[in-house]
Amino acid sequence: MADLFETGADTAKAATGPRPLADRLRPKTLSEVIGQEQVLGPDAPLGTMLAAGTLGSLIFWGPPGVGKTTIARLLADETDLHFVQISAIFTGVPDLRKVFDAAKHRRANGQGTLLFVDEIHRFNKAQQDGFLPHMEDGTILLVGATTENPSFELNAAVLSRSQVLVLERLDLADLERLAQRAEKELDRALPLTGPAREALLEMADGDGRALLNLVEQVMSWSAPDKLDIDALRTRLMKRAANYDKSGDGHYNLISALHKSVRGSDPDAALYWFARMLEGGEDPRFLGRRLTRMAVEDIGLADPQAQAVCLQSWETYERLGSPEGELALAQAVIYLALAPKSNAAYVAYKAARKSAKATGSVPPPKHILNAPTSMMKEQGYGKGYAYDHDAEDGFSGQDYFPETLERTAFYAPVERGFERDLKKRVEYFAKLRSKR
Structure with a gap:
């Protein structure tokens, strides 16, 4: 396990054979790093920290191949800290103890340790918690690297003691x-x-x-x-796109697709849809999400949108790949160009909130059935007006609980089919006010 913990000196001694070009071109100073000006510039976070001599624990968040390891190694050189690199994939609790013990020994001899943890998000909560006391007493200066969103993958305690720096793909x-x-x-x-x-x-x-x-x-x-x-x-084969079906790439691209549909941009929506397919996304997942978009962002402005999604999803299931994806692409275009309304979605959430707040309030007695004589004696069904017997087929009775004021949850918009529904809502409200 001795070779698990890599240091700059160890690497130099071990480099006796042919070295890959990427290793030969590894920057010797921070000024040689290409890109990442938003992090390394004079007024950027790292530039400011180094100028003030107050480097703190850091989390580098960014895609592969943008310099996370290189920058960490050069930070150790700039601050005269001993550089130790470990990978969360290959490091267990006993290995971490050895790292911390060695860092304590170094600290007792007057030298600090910059501990670079690659793929830090792969450590579980208990392992991440193990860093805290050594960060707090100065035994280590932690620099973690992750391709995943730290706010989702790292403990709040680790994040509170670190500054997250975002490294960007090279242009x-x-x-x-x-x-x-x-x-x-x-x-x-x-x-x-x-x-x-x-x-x-x-x-x-x-x-x-x-x-x-x-x-x-x-x-x-x-x-x-x-x-x-x-x-x-x-x-040469084109490098596979950076897309993890269970990670940030997955959620970023589905968010881009959803917002493009919501923004009525069929071209952008098709692009993000295609990006997800190229990345290996399951078309069934896309069928499910497209149906959700129809329900959430189009709703009753175009009731047909939901049916289009379900039909395209079913078509994919029957045809399979690659022909079935075309049906889903047609659904993407239909949704992007459909009139948009979240009125039903907003009304649903408001009704759920009201239902949660009012608890077990019973319905008014006049709309309760009375199958027994005792229930009739209690007033169940008394005063109920049968709408089909009323003028215009509308009685105008109040169906809310007696202790709850009538609330308007649904407010249709002046778009698509909801324009007609808005007229109906206003029509019944007018009749209700008269009766």
């Missing part, structure tokens, strides 16, 4: 700078045409480490002439 300009740095290191230009070079950067999908791996592959080819896009794509 094309950042990736181009990284590619140029690789060409300088290899003393050779990429054998690609301009468009093929752009395609290579896009294949990396914002991941610097992935780009350097791609560059290393391209540089290993024997290509007498520059390769065009077709030749590049023939030799």
Whole structure:
């Protein structure tokens, strides 16, 4: 287990064989880090902390390949802290004890420890709690890295003692700078045409480490002439999109799809729908969520929307992939262009809130059935007006509990079919006021 805990010195000693390009180009100082100006700039959080000499525990949240490990290692160099790196995937409680004991020994000898924990969200609550006393007494300065939303995955106690810094995927300009740095290191230009070079950067999908791996592959080819896009794509497979069906990518993209539908943008909605399919999302999940959008955001403004979703979902079940996805795509377009109303949704929530607040208040006696003579003696059903016998088929009676004032939960909008429902609501309200 001795090799589980990696330090900068240990890595340098171990690097006796050929080193991958990504390792050779690892920045030596924070100023060499490409991208992440929102974190590393002079007025950004880390820049401010380092200038003040008050570095605290941190959580780096961001996608793979954006520099989380590198920045943590360089922070240790900048602050003269001993760097220790562990992965939550391979580290158990006994291993953590060894790390903490070694850090205590170092602290007794006058040196602090920066403990970098990769995939920190994979530690359970008890393991995360184990960091707290060592963070509080200064034994370690914790720097955690996670690709998942810390507010969902990390304990509140750990978050309260740390600052969360968001690291962003590298944009094309950042990736181009990284590619140029690789060409300088290899003393050779990429054998690609301009468009093929752009395609290579896009294949990396914002991941610097992935780009350097791609560059290393391209540089290993024997290509007498520059390769065009077709030749590049023939030799290289596009990197799979960063999408975890149970993680942040899943929830971010379904949120984007839902809001695009709500915003009546069929093109954006189709894009996010396609992104989820490309990421491997289960079309059945999308069928379920589309139906929810129809109920929540369209409602009675277009009652047909719900039926379209159910039919498309059923069509997918009968056809399967890939033909069945087209039915779901049609539902996406229908929902985006349908008139929108959440009036029924708002009314439902208001009614539930009122029902919860009023508890066990009984219905008024005049609308209760009286199958026995005793119930009739108690007044059950007395005074009930049969609506079909009333003028216009409407009695105007009050059906709320006797102790509860009449409440208007449903307020239809002036859109779609709810425009007609609004007229009906107003019509019955007018009749009710007369009777």
